Amino acid sequence: MPDALIVAHGQPSDPEPASAALAAFARGVEAHAPGLSLASATLAAPGELDAAVQTLPSHAPVYPLFMARGWFVTEVLPRRLGAQDLTILDPLGVDPTxxxxxxxxxxxxxxxxxxxxxxxxxxxxxxxxxxxxxxxxxxxxxxxxxxxxxxxxxxxxxxxxxxxxxxxxxxxxxxxxxxxxxxxxxxxxxxxxxxxxxxxxxxxxxxxxxxxxLPPVKQRIAEQLSAPTIPTS
Structure with a gap:
């Protein structure tokens, strides 16, 4: 069972290469935290997010691999996750570190x-x-x-x-x-x-x-996804 999920936008016109690239990115993050297991999904690949969510434990963190807290992060992703008991973290681009x-x-x-x-x-x-x-x-x-x-x-x-x-x-x-x-x-x-x-x-x-x-950035993501998740109210 994965510990967390990394989500990116993907490419609607050709979703498979972007999904493969995101999966490779997730493996790169895992390399910085032994024992960490990550699922990955793009919003553009049909059924990919839904399938990944079904593998996650309660309160698992969802990491938006986006550079801004825009429409996809604040509107599309929460709607796509629906009533799933998961915790959406801040996207990469607004990380103060x-x-x-x-x-x-x-x-x-x-x-x-x-x-x-x-x-x-x-x-x-x-x-x-x-x-x-x-x-x-x-x-x-x-x-x-x-x-x-x-x-x-x-x-x-x-x-x-x-x-x-x-x-x-x-x-x-x-x-x-x-x-x-x-x-x-x-x-x-x-x-x-x-x-x-x-x-x-x-x-x-x-x-x-x-x-x-960049390696320090992947390490930072690994640290965030390895930390205990505090359930949101």
Whole structure:
């Protein structure tokens, strides 16, 4: 019996690859907490969430692998879970420890390159939205929290679905630059949109894995899902 469930949006037009990627992500989280067993499901795969929920114990935590507390997390997921006695945790993107975890990886990367933090440009490539300000607000708040942790380096934020674009944010960043995709897991935006935008901008720096794939972030998720769950009233 799984201890907890990780839920992501998935890809409605082609659900199987996203479901497989999420299952692999769950195995990566388990590696940071021996004994932890995780189920995974995307909202887009027909029947997948319902089947996964049936395997969970009472009060099991459900972890939304999303970057904002938006409509899918606050409306769709609770409705899909129905009357199941489960505990929905906060999504990844609003975790207050996230800037510090990212700063750890970024500082290590900067040091490995032999760069000075003050001379390094960070391009934060995020999703954004043409309908809601919430996703960009979360990304911008993350960037603001990150600034004092990187000793004055330039931080630029660009979006897939709203201005400024990732291409605009990355243009002229120079050779001492890092792009961190502000996404919870790999998908079309991270594997196609971000690299294409960086290429169009003439980006010369280092492209990191998506934020959710960074080892300290997976470890943080493992810690949260290993902690005793307090039933909600």
């Amino acid at each position: 996230l800037p510090g975890l990212a700063a750890q990886v970024l500082s290590e990367t900067i040091a490995q390159q032999g760069w000075a933090p003050q001379e390094t440009t960070l391009v934060l490539a995020a999703h954004g939205s043409g309908r809601s300000r919430n996703p960009s607000a979360v990304a911008n708040a993350f960037a603001e929290a990150l600034k004092p942790m990187l000793d004055g380096g330039d931080i630029r934020v660009g979006f897939v679905e709203e201005p400024p674009s990732i291409e605009d944010a990355a243009r002229g960043a120079g050779a001492r630059a890092i792009c961190l995709p502000f996404f919870a897991c790999q998908g079309g935006h991270a594997t196609e949109d971000v690299p294409q935008a960086l290429k169009a901008a003439g980006f010369q720096g280092r492209l990191l894995p998506v934020l959710g794939e």
